[in-house]
Amino acid sequence: MQGNEACALGAVAAGCRFFAFYPITPAGEIAEKMSQLLPKIRGVYIQMEDEIAAIGSVIGASWTGLKAMTATSGPGFSLMQENIGYAVMTETPCVIVDVQRAGPSTGIVSAPMQGDVVQARHGSHGEYEIIALAPSSAQEMFDLTIRAFNLAEQYRTPVIVLADETVAHMREEVIIPQEDSLTILSRKVSSNAEDAARGFLSPSVAPMPIFGKGFAAHVTGSSHDEYGMRQASAPEAIDKIVRTINQKIVPHTDQISSIEKIMLDDADVALVAYGSCARTAEYVVKHARKQGIEVGLLRPIGLWPFPAEGVREALKSVKRVIVLENNLGQLFPEIERAVPSNVETTFLAPEILATLHRPDYVMKYVRGEAH
Amino acid sequence: MSSPVEIAHPLSKYIRKGAQPHTHCSGCGNGIIAQSFLRAVDEVGLPKQKLVCVAGIGCSGWIPSPFFDIDTLHATHGRPIAFATGVKLGNPDLEVVVFAGDGDVSAIGGNHLIHAARRNIGIKVICVNNMIYGMTGGEVAPTTPRGMKTTTTPFGNLERPFDLSKLVIAAGGTYVARWTTYHVARLVASMKNALTRNGFAFLEVVSQCPVHYGRRIGITNPVEMMRWFQKQSITTERAREMTEQELLGKFVVGEFVNIEVPELTKLYADLFEAAIRGSN
Numbered sequence: 001m002q003g004n005e006a007c008a009l010g011a012v013a014a015g016c017r018f019f020a021f022y023p024i025t026p027a028g029e030i031a032e033k034m035s036q037l038l039p040k041i042r043g044v045y046i047q048m049e050d051e052i053a054a055i056g057s058v059i060g061a062s063w064t065g066l067k068a069m070t071a072t073s074g075p076g077f078s079l080m081q082e083n084i085g086y087a088v089m090t091e092t093p094c095v096i097v098d099v100q101r102a103g104p105s106t107g108i109v110s111a112p113m114q115g116d117v118v119q120a121r122h123g124s125h126g127e128y129e130i131i132a133l134a135p136s137s138a139q140e141m142f143d144l145t146i147r148a149f150n151l152a153e154q155y156r157t158p159v160i161v162l163a164d165e166t167v168a169h170m171r172e173e174v175i176i177p178q179e180d181s182l183t184i185l186s187r188k189v190s191s192n193a194e195d196a197a198r199g200f201l202s203p204s205v206a207p208m209p210i211f212g213k214g215f216a217a218h219v220t221g222s223s224h225d226e227y228g229m230r231q232a233s234a235p236e237a238i239d240k241i242v243r244t245i246n247q248k249i250v251p252h253t254d255q256i257s258s259i260e261k262i263m264l265d266d267a268d269v270a271l272v273a274y275g276s277c278a279r280t281a282e283y284v285v286k287h288a289r290k291q292g293i294e295v296g297l298l299r300p301i302g303l304w305p306f307p308a309e310g311v312r313e314a315l316k317s318v319k320r321v322i323v324l325e326n327n328l329g330q331l332f333p334e335i336e337r338a339v340p341s342n343v344e345t346t347f348l349a350p351e352i353l354a355t356l357h358r359p360d361y362v363m364k365y366v367r368g369e370a371h
Numbered sequence: 372m373s374s375p376v377e378i379a380h381p382l383s384k385y386i387r388k389g390a391q392p393h394t395h396c397s398g399c400g401n402g403i404i405a406q407s408f409l410r411a412v413d414e415v416g417l418p419k420q421k422l423v424c425v426a427g428i429g430c431s432g433w434i435p436s437p438f439f440d441i442d443t444l445h446a447t448h449g450r451p452i453a454f455a456t457g458v459k460l461g462n463p464d465l466e467v468v469v470f471a472g473d474g475d476v477s478a479i480g481g482n483h484l485i486h487a488a489r490r491n492i493g494i495k496v497i498c499v500n501n502m503i504y505g506m507t508g509g510e511v512a513p514t515t516p517r518g519m520k521t522t523t524t525p526f527g528n529l530e531r532p533f534d535l536s537k538l539v540i541a542a543g544g545t546y547v548a549r550w551t552t553y554h555v556a557r558l559v560a561s562m563k564n565a566l567t568r569n570g571f572a573f574l575e576v577v578s579q580c581p582v583h584y585g586r587r588i589g590i591t592n593p594v595e596m597m598r599w600f601q602k603q604s605i606t607t608e609r610a611r612e613m614t615e616q617e618l619l620g621k622f623v624v625g626e627f628v629n630i631e632v633p634e635l636t637k638l639y640a641d642l643f644e645a646a647i648r649g650s651n
Contacts, residue, residue, distance in 0.1 A: 060457025
């Protein structure tokens with residue numbers, strides 16, 4: 001099955017019942033699949049007039065209590081940024097799948113690149129936290145889409161599935177578990193007027209006063225208090241918002257942003273890679289091990305919030321770290337900061353951006369023949 | 372001893388406690404529009420919990436937000452129609468009403484307006500058209516008359532203004548009406564018509580901004596501005612016999628379109644049944 005199809009199946013399995021889209025490559029197959037699946041389960045597929053409207057309608061649908069998602073690629077992801085910030089500010093759970101392609105601008109529509117990593121983190125204006133997951137297989141397009149919904153619901157926040165063209169378009173085996181074996185989480189919803197009144201800004205996540213229940217919820221992207229009431233001129237109010245959004249997410253980084261370690265325990269050299277780059281890296285590790293080179297892989301599955309503690313712990317006893325990204329080093333500063341200072345840390349882009357790293361090219365760096 | 376008699380405005384049940392004082396300037400048309408809308412809601416007997424207001428960014432967004440004791444989604448600038456589309460599709464039982472200004476729905480959000488009209492999704496858009504950007508300081512808008520001096524057209528506006536109702540009619544709007552804040556009774560009647568129909572509705576309310584618009588035309592008294600609206604207003608019947616030249620600077624008012632076409636969420640409901648039957 002293709003990664004994009006697996007993403008759609010994951011969304012439906014997670015309970016997604018609203019999907020809005022504006023056509024873009026290489027995310028198109030997610031929409032095709034959603035348009036087939038959703039009507040049969042009374043879910044809405046709607047093609048909006050642009051990506052701004054797609055994320056806008058997702059936010060609206062989420063406030064009626066539905067699990068809602070949109071999918072796009074770089075140009076559309078850029079257009080969505082303002083409303084992603086709105087979703088953060090108003091604590092609106094939703095999922096945004098960004099199938100990264102080569103950019104900037106229109107770029108190459110069907111070539112892999114990881115150019116949106118920093119945009120995912122800081123693309124909307126203002127100070128905020130975001131959750132972003134990076135699948136590296138078709139299986140993870142399924143698994144992490146479910147996880148994205150669970151995190152969105154649990155923390156009442158937008159969650160980004162930061163896929164790339166390779167994982168979205170590759171076809172490989174995907175195991176779809178029995179429905180009852182999946183963990184599916186749903187948001188806490190206000191059940192009485194008292195709960196509903198304090199519907200915002202709790203570090204432990206306030207129950208959501210969804211529309212149509214008689215709670216007269218007030219939802220605004222303006223600075224507001226825990227009652228949702230506009231506090232448009234009090235610095236204390238925006239201070240509380242920024243700190244509460246941070247407190248809702250950052251202390252739970254370990255649970256949100258998991259990392260995978262492959263043959264890392266006895267490794268001298270650690271590769272660090274995520275998304276499709278991790279596939280090459282894993283191949284290199286297995287190949288190098290056959291040649292007796294002690295190399296391992298650290299794969300951040302959640303990129304944001306960045307799992308600095310986990311990375312530091314995992315890399316504390318290696319001698320060298322090589323970071324593989326299909327860009328010029330977007331996650332690298334975070335990794336470099338987390339690695340102990342006595343460990344040599346190198347960044348390695350593919351020879352030609354928007355192609356995958358060639359294993360023999362990476363091997364030269366692993367062997368120390370190139371720096 | 373008798374307890375003091377509590378006198379409450381008949382529409383106070385719709386007003387959020389603690390949301391006063393309101394934020395509008397003295398003489399603003401928003402108060403008239405707010406009361407007209409609440410009267411319409413009251414007269415058609417729409418329960419509060421069935422209503423969702425979606426507000427744009429600009430002075431008109433502050434009509435419901437946070438003034439009305441009703442579920443309110445105060446959206447990003449230009450996007451309330453997109454947000455409202457999601458609310459209506461998410462829960463078609465809700466009556467979803469957008470309050471936004473001319474800049475919001477026809478400049479930054481023009482695309483959403485024409486597509487909502489084309490889709491005939493059953494949201495109601497109340498567009499407060501003051502022909503200027505009021506909140507940000509009186510800049511020229513797509514609705515500002517040609518030649519007019521504003522804070523950003525100190526030598527006069529070069530561009531032709533949008534006729535918003537015509538725009539929505541051309542986009543396929545199934546209910547389109549325009550009144551000014553002078554025409555309160557007819558405005559309430561049109562709001563009731565909008566609230567009791569299934570499809571998309573666009574209600575353009577020409578409204579006074581004495582602070583930014585009035586002073587540019589030499590009428591800073593809001594009552595005088597409404598008298599000016601009265602004088603400049605032409606009914607659709609009379610407008611039919613006038614030339615384009617004669618209509619320059621006039622407000623053609625009336626109910627322009629009122630037709631029933633299948634509404635989008637009803638079509639979705641049918642689609643679900645067909646898809647479920649087809650998949651079995």
